[in-house]
Amino acid sequence: MFRIENDAASNFGRLTRRDCMRVGFLGLGGLTLGQLAKLQAQGVAETRDTSVILLFAHGGPSHLETYDLKPDAPDDIRGPYMPRQTSVAGMQICEHLPKHARVANRFSLIRSCTHDEADHFAGHRRFLSGYGQLKPGTGYESYYPQVGAVANRYLRASQPGLPTALAVGGVVVNGPDYASGISEGFYSGIHRVPIVQRSLPDASLRVEPQRFDDRLALSRQLDVMRRDLDARGTMEMMDASQRQAIEVLTSGAARRAFDISQEDPRIRQRYGDGYGQEVLVARRLVEAGVRFVTVCDRGNGPGSAAHNWDDHAVNWDMLTAMNARLPRYDHIVATLIDDLFERGLSERVLLIVTGEFGRTPRLERMNERIGRDHWPSAMSILVSGGGMRMGQVIGSTTRYGERPRERPLDPHDFLATVYHHLGIDHTAQHTDPTGRPHALARGDVIREMY
Secondary structure, eight states, X not given: OOOOOXXXXXXXXXXXXXXXXXXXXXXXXXOOHHHHHHHHHTTSBOOOOOEEEEEEOTTOOOGGGTXXXXXXXXXXXXXXXOEEEOSSTTOEEETTOHHHHHTGGGOEEXXXXXXXXXXXXXXXXXXXXXXXXXXXXXXXXXXXXOHHHHHHHHOOOSSTTSOSEEEESOEEOSSSEEOTTOOOTTSXXXXXXXXXXXXXXXXXXXXXXXHHXXXXXXXXXXXXXXXXSOTTTHHHHHHHHHHHHHHHHHOHHHHHHHOGGGSOHHHHHHHXXXXXXHHHHHHHHHHHTOSEEEEEOOOOOTTOOOSSSOOOTTTSOHHHHHHHHHHHXXXXXXXXXXXXXXXXXXXXXXEEEEOSOEEOSSOEEETTEEEOOEETTOEEEEEEETTOOOSOEEOEEOTTSSSEEESOBOHHHHHHHHHHHHTBOTTOEEEOTTSOEEESOSSOOOGGGO
């Protein structure tokens, strides 16, 4: 997989032949104008300048410690925190999210999403494609295309030289790089969302003429290679991905989007270093015209062993992990929300903050540590912008947070809402390799959001 590491500026200027081949085989998403016109003629994609940022908290954040506290529950249920009143009447969240509380009129909470996959990557598959099925021959990939790959297939960036979709930062699982929502499922590999790895300080796409000539020579070599490839979508993937690789390498639009040195220093300071810069890059990408960007929230923090949101007591102490991560999480989410509204992006950019599921109502206790297990029966999702109604809570859970009490929603309903925002007909059928048709999403647009 093509990777841009911390020294992204030098990496862009010194891409190796192997890197270019990775770009060539993986693709940077999107369609040709002719392909897009064909899809639009079929009524699948509308012409709409909208984008999505998916801030994904891999591991499954506890709804009971973030957005759906149960202060009146017994000690073995309610957890260590108390609720805080937000700027929206009747909306309470964790006491350690004061910046969230201030901007609550700029987001809405969905508290009643529920599904049936308790494994992490089955949860990824179920929540981000609507279906939980595993792709044969992989350890965690979705058989059904996930939301980023769907955007890649049916949309294109709003200006030339930009990819349709990108993942900024990844999750390392058993060795391979992985991020949320990127899997192409049974689509051609051209629709897979590429991962831009780690933060991107002052990144640029400078390519010296000699190196560009080398890339053109490599392109000619790949043209020879493609005669030996099979005809099951591989040649199509090679052709389009080569064109997009060279276009992105030489595009002023991409260079400007990645180059955060062009950002107001006060804005850069607001986001902070490291992870904050990744989120800032995500904002710059959608502002430039990228249609779908996913960013991994790693769930770590100072003094904690946590490296994601998988808060089992056997892994680490959830209280220590939450105390370490919540101040940064609170700051980043509120900063991004404010930035999107202040820059006039809140109508066209939809921010989604979520994980793959919630956590068990009953606390685990082990060696003086507390934790919670996987719990897909109830989860909370934060949504902001997208021209939707803000400052509301949609749905509720039962007394102890076990399952929805009001307005149960399936991931298919959530995906239908996201596709509607992007101008993609969620009822459109895509056909798997066996010839069976499947709806992009089998749910309904969440009416409360409009």
